[in-house]
Amino acid sequence: MRSVSQQTLQRLPLYLSYLKSLMPDLPPNISAGNIAQALGFGEVQVRKDLAAVSAGGRPKLGFVTADLMADVKHYLGCDNIDDAVLVGAGKLGKALLTYEGFFEYGLDIVAAFDSDPNVREKSISGKRIYAVEDLRGFCMENNIRIGIITVPADKAQPVCDRLVDAGILAIWNFAPVHLKSPDPILIRNENLAASLAILSKHLVETFAK
């Protein structure tokens, strides 16, 4: 096992996702060539990526599929489940609270927070919704490290500040704004609109003429 580049890291979840898609009829073995073809990548690239995180395959046979899955999962840290809190129980927030598959990837959203008292009455798929005032106490007490922001754009920065104050180390931000935070905090912006712009651009280039 050796060091993994940024690009490889980006592709690893795709391999895992593809392997999972083969369930429940998981073939006992799978070759880098198979995977490459399915995902439209180069064969050598896949082999190199897998070599970086797996125990290795066998010539002629390929990789033991189950082992490969386990290795990729392990590398991505899907083993050690991280608890997270979510702020903003609007439609997107609710969607994430019920999204299938986070747990599979090592994330457990343990609670949600919202400023609207009316939302707080219900719990979403077994997760309670608390007042934003309780955020700090909850995070401190439960040693939460990941926060998810699904509030409107204009509320995102104050929420970010609150999360940092609550001891959060990494933030997954769905609000379409650029957040400022002190240095050691890790922020991943999931700007869906921006992400779409790239699709749209590709579309134009591919089919324009």
Add this chain to the structure above:
Amino acid sequence: MRSVSQQTLQRLPLYLSYLKSLMPDLPPNISAGNIAQALGFGEVQVRKDLAAVSAGGRPKLGFVTADLMADVKHYLGCDNIDDAVLVGAGKLGKALLTYEGFFEYGLDIVAAFDSDPNVREKSISGKRIYAVEDLRGFCMENNIRIGIITVPADKAQPVCDRLVDAGILAIWNFAPVHLKSPDPILIRNENLAASLAILSKHLVETFAK
């Protein structure tokens, strides 16, 4: 204006998003250095990215902020609004239907489709929800090119097939599965769980020891 690399294309929406975040007090001018610092990129990198899509800045002054925004928007194709349909009006689907900012980036979700007759009664933020059976007719009639999939994982492939059959050219897939489609169709997988795995990995690496 010259050719734009994959990486530059990925960063352009971030520049746009940052510039938007300065509103409503948009400064008349802005330098590549300013932007670089705000986003944590290299100064030269930003300058090169912007040079590729903008009319150019002025030494000492920087770029005219409004012009720069317009240029980036234009390059990303945010000018020509694309109509899209969404299949699967569950929580995530509803969230996307009401998501702020898609229109700003050139996407207009004009209708949603769902297999559940009960969901169909209401419309979400002015958008009607139709039966999946009407998908083909609607897309053909309205010349829709983009489809968004927000159904559960096990329903995604049939929906994908339907969309292709309806003449859709690009698909934005939120279901955590790997979709198969005939060659010319453009598929962008938005696997939120996978995307999260990368955040989680960074977190471990940054704070582990």
Add this chain to the structure above:
DNA sequence: TAGATTGTTAATCGATTAACAATC
């Protein structure tokens, strides 16, 4: 053995960075 597939080493390609000249 022959064929398939792995992993490695070297060559190519592309993107980032550094240095610098140009300009307001």
Add this chain to the structure above:
DNA sequence: TAGATTGTTAATCGATTAACAATC
């Protein structure tokens, strides 16, 4: 003019690809 900032050219860096040796 001096200083800030742009854009360009060349050098560096990193990732992908190609060729090949190793192995089951």
